[in-house]
Amino acid sequence: MPSPQSSPCDRFANLLGEAAATGSFSARRTARPNDLRLEVSSVGTIALPVPVRQAKELCLIGRPARFGQGKQTLLDARVRDTWEIPKSRLKIDKRRWNATLRPVLDRLRADLGLPEGCELIAEFHSMLVYAPGQFFAPHQDSEKADTMIGTMVVTLPSVSTGGVLVVEHAGQTATYRSSKESLSFVAFYADCRHHVRPVTSGYRVVLTYNLLLKGDTVVASAGRADPDRATELAGCLNDHFGDSDEPRRLVYLLDHEYTQRALSWARLKGDDASRAALVRAAAHEADCEVALALAEVHETWSTEDAEPWGYGGRRAHWDDDQEDDEEDGSGEDGYELQELIESTTSLDCWLDESGEATPTSLTVFDDEVCATTPTADLSPHDSSYEGYMGNYGNTLDRWYRRAAIVVWPRRWSYAIRAQASPGWALDRLADLVQVGDVAGARDAATTLGSFWSVAAGVNGQHLLGKALTVAQGLDEPGIAAMLLAPFQIEMLGHTHAASLAQLAAHYGESWTREMVGGWFGRDRPAHMSWQTQRASWLASLPAICEALRAAPQVGVMVGGLLSAAAWTPLRDAMAELSRFPTPSHRHTALGELGPAVAGLLASTTTLAARELRDEIVAFLCRSNDDLVVCAMSALRAAHKSRRDTHREAGLDIVSRHCTVRLATRLARPTRSADDWSIELPEGCHCELCQTLDAFLADTARRSFEWPLAEQRRRHVHSRIDQAELPVHHQTRRSGRPYTLVLTKTEALFAREREARRRDQTDLAWLGRTFNMR
Numbered sequence: 001m002p003s004p005q006s007s008p009c010d011r012f013a014n015l016l017g018e019a020a021a022t023g024s025f026s027a028r029r030t031a032r033p034n035d036l037r038l039e040v041s042s043v044g045t046i047a048l049p050v051p052v053r054q055a056k057e058l059c060l061i062g063r064p065a066r067f068g069q070g071k072q073t074l075l076d077a078r079v080r081d082t083w084e085i086p087k088s089r090l091k092i093d094k095r096r097w098n099a100t101l102r103p104v105l106d107r108l109r110a111d112l113g114l115p116e117g118c119e120l121i122a123e124f125h126s127m128l129v130y131a132p133g134q135f136f137a138p139h140q141d142s143e144k145a146d147t148m149i150g151t152m153v154v155t156l157p158s159v160s161t162g163g164v165l166v167v168e169h170a171g172q173t174a175t176y177r178s179s180k181e182s183l184s185f186v187a188f189y190a191d192c193r194h195h196v197r198p199v200t201s202g203y204r205v206v207l208t209y210n211l212l213l214k215g216d217t218v219v220a221s222a223g224r225a226d227p228d229r230a231t232e233l234a235g236c237l238n239d240h241f242g243d244s245d246e247p248r249r250l251v252y253l254l255d256h257e258y259t260q261r262a263l264s265w266a267r268l269k270g271d272d273a274s275r276a277a278l279v280r281a282a283a284h285e286a287d288c289e290v291a292l293a294l295a296e297v298h299e300t301w302s303t304e305d306a307e308p309w310g311y312g313g314r315r316a317h318w319d320d321d322q323e324d325d326e327e328d329g330s331g332e333d334g335y336e337l338q339e340l341i342e343s344t345t346s347l348d349c350w351l352d353e354s355g356e357a358t359p360t361s362l363t364v365f366d367d368e369v370c371a372t373t374p375t376a377d378l379s380p381h382d383s384s385y386e387g388y389m390g391n392y393g394n395t396l397d398r399w400y401r402r403a404a405i406v407v408w409p410r411r412w413s414y415a416i417r418a419q420a421s422p423g424w425a426l427d428r429l430a431d432l433v434q435v436g437d438v439a440g441a442r443d444a445a446t447t448l449g450s451f452w453s454v455a456a457g458v459n460g461q462h463l464l465g466k467a468l469t470v471a472q473g474l475d476e477p478g479i480a481a482m483l484l485a486p487f488q489i490e491m492l493g494h495t496h497a498a499s500l501a502q503l504a505a506h507y508g509e510s511w512t513r514e515m516v517g518g519w520f521g522r523d524r525p526a527h528m529s530w531q532t533q534r535a536s537w538l539a540s541l542p543a544i545c546e547a548l549r550a551a552p553q554v555g556v557m558v559g560g561l562l563s564a565a566a567w568t569p570l571r572d573a574m575a576e577l578s579r580f581p582t583p584s585h586r587h588t589a590l591g592e593l594g595p596a597v598a599g600l601l602a603s604t605t606t607l608a609a610r611e612l613r614d615e616i617v618a619f620l621c622r623s624n625d626d627l628v629v630c631a632m633s634a635l636r637a638a639h640k641s642r643r644d645t646h647r648e649a650g651l652d653i654v655s656r657h658c659t660v661r662l663a664t665r666l667a668r669p670t671r672s673a674d675d676w677s678i679e680l681p682e683g684c685h686c687e688l689c690q691t692l693d694a695f696l697a698d699t700a701r702r703s704f705e706w707p708l709a710e711q712r713r714r715h716v717h718s719r720i721d722q723a724e725l726p727v728h729h730q731t732r733r734s735g736r737p738y739t740l741v742l743t744k745t746e747a748l749f750a751r752e753r754e755a756r757r758r759d760q761t762d763l764a765w766l767g768r769t770f771n772m773r
Helices: 008-018 052-061 094-111 217-222 227-241 268-284 411-420 422-434 439-445 454-456 464-472 479-484 494-507 509-519 532-550 551-578 585-592 594-606 611-618 625-638 651-667 686-699 712-720 747-770
Strands: 026-031 039-040 067-069 073-076 084-085 090-093 121-131 135-140 150-153 166-169 172-176 183-189 194-197 199-201 204-215 250-253 286-304 335-352 362-364 369-371 380-384 395-409 703-709 726-732 741-744
Touching: 008 227, 008 250, 008 268, 008 369, 026 094, 026 172, 052 121, 094 121, 094 183, 121 150, 150 199, 166 183, 172 183, 199 422, 217 268, 227 250, 227 268, 227 395, 250 286, 250 335, 268 286, 268 395, 286 411, 335 395, 395 411, 411 422, 411 454, 422 439, 422 454, 422 464, 439 464, 439 479, 454 479, 464 479, 464 494, 479 494, 479 509, 494 509, 494 532, 494 551, 509 551, 532 551, 532 585, 532 594, 551 585, 551 594, 551 611, 551 625, 585 594, 594 611, 594 625, 611 625, 625 651, 625 747, 651 747, 686 712, 712 726, 712 741
Parallel strands: 250 369
Antiparallel strands: 026 183, 039 090, 067 073, 084 121, 121 204, 135 194, 150 183, 150 204, 166 172, 166 194, 250 395, 286 335, 286 395, 335 362, 380 395, 703 741, 726 741
16 A cells, blocks of 8 residues: 555555556467468468478578668668568468457457457568577567557467567566467567567578557546546545645656657557546546656666676576576666666657647656656666766666656646647637737736746747737736747847837837847856857848838837847957957957858948947957957958948948058068067966066077976966967976976967968958958
8 A cells, every 4th residue: 555655646656556457568379370371482382380491492582681770771680680571472361361360369459458449450561580590689669550559470380499589568578489389479569679589490480460459548448447546546636736826747657658650548558548547537537637748758877887797797698498587687788777866757749638739848847757667667768878987976877758648737727738838828828819818818828927938948939929929919018028038039030020020019119128138148148148049140130120121110129129239249259259368269259250240230231220330340440450350250241242231331441440450460571580489468477477478589599498396387388378379398307396398389480471371361352352452
């Protein structure tokens, strides 16, 4: 019995676990082979048991069997080594075969826990022959049809050893051997991992079938659901949700794995179906709603290395004389799980009771999740091992796919669904506004406040258009601001311009300025608010401003707010980067901002924002050679625009400034071959740096031997490396203290030659493009 101290969530899972098991993950039946008439062209009618002679003939006409991996179909004998007989060569007397097959399928249906009223249909897939030494490594079958629920393997009788079929699920293992006289029918669910051990003698000949389901497993299971058990479950739901005003869920993880294609109430497998029927009955009794979802579970475990082979380690060979293998507790790759450090569960592909699908992306809290079968007992679809890193031990990350039933009180229906699918939430608000129920829409929108900033931000780029329209329809500035707060400026495109202009006209300039500032991350420092995507967005800003001009007054106002808000972090980022001590990073990063600057200048032209244009141009024309890199990048990005807009965008001023700066640099005399002086950038003025500066400024001195203690050497190293000076530094480890040997390198001259060549190229380009002579 559950402990009285256990949570309602745990009691819920325990009650479902105590429900009588209705079936297994795999099952086996046998039958006489009399009704199987199988002909293979070039081989003839297959005798049963299959003689060695015919098995060898089948191998000769077979082709290496392929296997699926994701969306690929691969051929690799290290994974699957068996012969597949082409379907075109096979002929089965279906009328006779069905006399045996159909009764066996009905028994297997019951063995697998599928309720009466459902039917298994066998769809032929392939004929395989395993010769001595051939095998199929552990794998999981892909679902080849929407209604596929499992696989059936029919092993023909033959004299052989090895070739055992091993099926695993939820920590349990079943092994199936072939018969010398009878047909062996093994059925298992599609999510079960399985493998075929190497054949040690003789030949293993099988027919494989896809098992398709006809009927609704949950509806058919409802008739045998225990009403008293459903009432107990309903009590757990009431205790779990209580009288709280905060929306909560209960997420019950099912035992089997489902793909998005196969997820359906009607096709739940075995115990999943009977438990789902109980959960739905309990939910209706507790005035709750339910949904079926796909769950991705990520677990992080602490681990220890498994003991070596020969002392409790996993066996390194197969022995068909042994019974079912015993597990030794070690994880994949020989790691033993110790303690669960962290677990997260996320849901997607949400189906309500009617089967209607809703796109979903939701991470749920641990105290909302329960399961009868622990996730660690299942097979992960991916794992990652991290060895000892010094400050924490070995860890193993595992990812699992499970189905889940989500339950919530009907009174929280909108908020729960909205958190799972923000797009659905916006559609429902829009529907209410459209039918004139603005008050109802406002009431519903206010329930979003506790989670909307996270939920809407996950897929915000696809939601912004809906949110802008709904925000205006709500006709309440506070709720509208809450609805739009999670979005970022990079999500705004030219298609949103009309809705944004209408929204600004509705709520006014002050409200719009506040909203735009939030989108730009107004309260974050420049290095945090600037993102790689921001540069791409600024390059698209002219198109947004052009679209905004369709609403002449308010559109220009909104464009001005966007441009002004964009300039502040862009200016701060350029100023911060121009102070960065490492030249290569400084120049690369400033150059990457050029297209963003060009986009912003083009926007000022569209909006006739001369004051902002002048501010941007003045910043670019500062007496700072590093900013020339950004200015040249901006000019190159903008030069394809109409020439008559160059002056309006201030590009003529920027190009003249760059021309003067480049010409001034080129007018300086080239470095003489005996001039070894190097300028130390501004920074530290300690006595070490003063000594270093004196050595670097010396035109004739190429090397310097400098006895220094370790910490003092490190400081000198950092100044040289940070500024990327053409100086080689090496420590001669003799004497006390060790001697730091500094040597100026030929890179000093090579870098200056490259810089002059680059300046000459830029100056020539300016002359051709902007007529700067």
